[in-house]
Amino acid sequence: MWSSYFVCVCKIQMYILLCISILTYGGNVEQMSGETQTGNMSAQRLKALRSLMASQPTPLAAYIIPTADAHNSEYIAAADARRAWLSGFTGSAGTALVSSRALMWTDGRYYTQFARQTDAAVWTLMRQSLPDTPTMDKWITANLKKGSVVGVDPRTISREEWTPLQASLAQAKIKLVAVQKNLVDEARSVMGEKLPPRPCNEVVPLPVEYTGKPAGQKIKELREKMIEKKAEALVITALDEVAYTLNLRGSDIEYNPVFFSYLLITQAKVVLFWANGHLPPTVVDHLKGEGAEVEGRAYDEILNYLIEQAKNLSRTGDGDHSIWLSSDASEAVHRAASGEGVIEKPLNLISEVSPVALAKLVKNEVELEGFRKCHIKDGVAVVRFLRWLHEQISAGNNVTEIQAADKLLEFRKEEKDFMGPSFETIPGAGENGAIIHYSPSREGEQRVIKPDDVFLLDSGGQYKDGTTDITRTRYMGAPDKIPGPFKAAFTRVLRGQAALGSALFPKGVKGNVLDSLARRPLWEVGMDYAHGTGHGVGHCLNVHEGPAGVSWRPYPHDPGLAPGQVLSNEPGYYKVGEYGIRHEDLVEIVAITKDSDHPKAANLLDDYDGRGVLGFSTLTMVPHHRICIAVDLLDDFELAYINGYHQRVLRTLEPVLQQRGLVEDLDWLKAECAPITRE
């Protein structure tokens, strides 16, 4: 799956909007709102909001509605889809600003969707990707009067977004204020609508045979880091970080096995803020079994608890207490943790990349083994699906995009420990493949996959032993019908993927520097793709995981590439109105020596003066569509690399297919993995 948080244009001037969109990691929420608003509906909602803005103690000249929830989640629950409710616009990235006007900053992926979903008489699109579009802070300072007050719900904006925004507005004598009640929620209530309930689904343990490290051990290691940092308490706010630390999984946000919660760790105790605070016996037993004593408190208590803690700490000792938070924790949590506005001398804050984010970035051997295993299962499912699909199309049967996605899910469901898709499947037939964030509607006319279609399929699964994310691009017709330019582009994208997949590089360089290796075969002919090349992947967790990645834009918190990290490798090319091409594998970073099983290992002459050599090992186990490969565009290394990969896929899946008696699938796979030759 391509990772939208790379799309944001790369301009210093766009820093603030960038922060907002970077940190939400893109994603999409299309599935959460099928509704298409009428202009009138949005106008009424805006009217209610503006009336609340005017009735604030200091009336607000503008109110900002970011996409994020209180945990800076990429995917959000319906309860948090405030911007979508207000505007009708359901894109995954976008920040609304309501003053006497209603403006929406979003990027190039969403211009068409925005126009479709919103009323142009009410909403103005601010094309974030264009250099001439002012950033939100610039727009505010240019359009609002000195002395104006701009409001935002401090739970929906991170400290690292808040600080530069506030500074920029302050230069123009405009005040940014934290409005405690969310005014969009208020407006909704005022209009007599019920707020969607916050999900609070069952929380289940993920046993140590999958996680490789008991919760007690993880907490112990965090406590050691806290001592080093002289931190009194660590506040974990990202949902996947809570799930990771406690080896628990939930289902409060679609596709993401997380649950609404906060976690607070001190040397004396661990407090989980979840639901009403009563932890079910399965959870308590699991945690005890893993050496973790965890106190339950209600989810809603977090801010008050932090404030009380700040008060207590400020009364004791020398007033030198530090609280550790992630810099992308919300402004609200930052304020509460420091006691700002409540105690005279607020506590020190250590606001940095979270130690949990850095810990879970590097997978342990059990997690890695799980990743390898689930990719074999996922490979089986995808191979079975592809054979089925080609058979259907060849037989002249109608298969719609949605039917394809559903069938793929059926195959995945047959695999052990499969929990559900890791994101909404992107089944882009023909021109739809060029829509990077494509998601077909189940309503209305259905797009049938045609024999002369290029079919881009981006999908993934959540398994107890890992998470998958794979894109393959198939031509649905006969080999002699494949259009030449498509074939050339398909091959260039594949060359880019092979270049990155086979690269050797020094330990510790940041993913950012590898990006151009994947783009080079496209750049050479004036082609490119408007997204990053690789994102981190959680282990049975979020399919997009920071803080590392491979993009033309640097990741501010990337600690440097190291063995055990799992990334995607997914260059693409999109011909608007015709087709999309994307080849996506997940890859594991491995240390390489002269003896390693790597196509370049034998040539090694040095190890970067002792720094250590790294390379990738591809986890994904599905062949590329061999008839779409223009062999004459490949050099010898590339040809051998692709054939080598296909042989490995066959060698790996063959015994599984055989054992399960999937003979026809195996025959199909053998044909697909047959060596490509120069003729």
Next chain:
Amino acid sequence: MWSSYFVCVCKIQMYILLCISILTYGGNVEQMSGETQTGNMSAQRLKALRSLMASQPTPLAAYIIPTADAHNSEYIAAADARRAWLSGFTGSAGTALVSSRALMWTDGRYYTQFARQTDAAVWTLMRQSLPDTPTMDKWITANLKKGSVVGVDPRTISREEWTPLQASLAQAKIKLVAVQKNLVDEARSVMGEKLPPRPCNEVVPLPVEYTGKPAGQKIKELREKMIEKKAEALVITALDEVAYTLNLRGSDIEYNPVFFSYLLITQAKVVLFWANGHLPPTVVDHLKGEGAEVEGRAYDEILNYLIEQAKNLSRTGDGDHSIWLSSDASEAVHRAASGEGVIEKPLNLISEVSPVALAKLVKNEVELEGFRKCHIKDGVAVVRFLRWLHEQISAGNNVTEIQAADKLLEFRKEEKDFMGPSFETIPGAGENGAIIHYSPSREGEQRVIKPDDVFLLDSGGQYKDGTTDITRTRYMGAPDKIPGPFKAAFTRVLRGQAALGSALFPKGVKGNVLDSLARRPLWEVGMDYAHGTGHGVGHCLNVHEGPAGVSWRPYPHDPGLAPGQVLSNEPGYYKVGEYGIRHEDLVEIVAITKDSDHPKAANLLDDYDGRGVLGFSTLTMVPHHRICIAVDLLDDFELAYINGYHQRVLRTLEPVLQQRGLVEDLDWLKAECAPITRE
């Protein structure tokens, strides 16, 4: 010339030290201090410093001595070489911290030099390149008591270094204070030494036929930007920015045609702070002729003038005045410009990348034409020198490294508008070539260039029409004696240079993303080079110029690559104790279309959806040593690319050599440029 500001290791934790070293741009000051200190001498100087630290109103627990002068110059004058005076260590990068101990943070290039120049009983080396070495702020917070006070001269630290350092120390309840008088200068006086005088050499106009834009026009454009920014005044602090804006050149810092000065621009006036403030008639006439009315004031008046201006502004209007400074201007200038500590409500500061830095980054057509011309002249000089050198060595004559550098200078002096070297020539014979910052001493035993030496020659010239910077690596013996591993490495470095030199990429990407293209041929075999791949180059100005460059580390202020920028392209490889390899060209960024004279132009299928295609055009005009190229390591494109470049060199220099009757040089060049074939 390799650019040392890329060397700093790439660790978030090292941010503060990084800032200090990034912003000083590396460079070296070796030539400024031949003295080797005895331990006793340094101990006495430290004693005097510590006594001054103790006698401050609040005694200092530590005092920081950065490398930078008050203008954040890469190269500094002897008057500013305070750290070198105190410690004996003359490396271009390094920050001293004096407490009860004396510590020096510097990077891997300087460990040997540090050991040679300083007394281990007195000074402790903090190996900045090692991950386990604490950064300076971490060392301070771990080793000094709460409540301690740390001092620094605010003229020697930029605001963007000061801010995070102060924040980090504050977390540990340690106070960073600005000490107005420089305590190292004080100590020097106390010990009865005279401070080296601040140079104040003649300032000469650079006519518009070289600059392409009159000073009045440059000031007009800056004033337009000031109106956009609502800035009352713009304070230009970097010496090359003052020189660029006024089309004046000086010689106060060796190799850099700049002069100690500040420039202040408002809508009403332009004030040049220089010398005693009396501008000579040649300068006044030049400026008038270029439509610029400039008031002269004494160099030393700057801070008081800014404070008075702040006071005046704070008395008038609505108190809403903004002053624009570069974020790398000193903390002292920032404080003075805002009136901090003097007026009740300090003025707003716009502390961003300087508009002059961005303007001079993109060369105008006259500057570019000058760059092209001076590279032809420089090519002639270097070609003549190389022929001479090979002749000498073949004839069995002794040529020392210094003699080689001197002879090269003789040849350059014969070229029109040559003003002097653009940096100290690096003539690295054999093992000395592996010392990236090598600079042979004129005293003591001289290294003779031997027939079995690899000879790395990095040099450049300042011409009125441009600046050059070229490195060529030569094998001084017979072709059949060339060691195979050297030949292979030479070729890999050349492949890297060709990969970057021939790359196509979208307009606006940052130089950072291109770095790995040049490293790839080395990375593939476990080899690398510990410096960046490209730095910006000033026009008849500093040979290292920000804010763009090509490195694995991002440049925070890089506005994105655009036509008209001039960069170096200089991968390398260093075999310690044996030889150094570096191939350095200067390249101009050009827009590429299908019809361009570029080896990949004809293959273009698109222009990145309208963003525009960029590539490089090589300015440097000297062939690579053909006998060192391992043809079997080149692919067909690379072979054609190198032959094509050599043909262009010959075609360009031939008429010049012919016209000047340099027949033997031309014959030699023809042989050196003969096509390389696969046999």
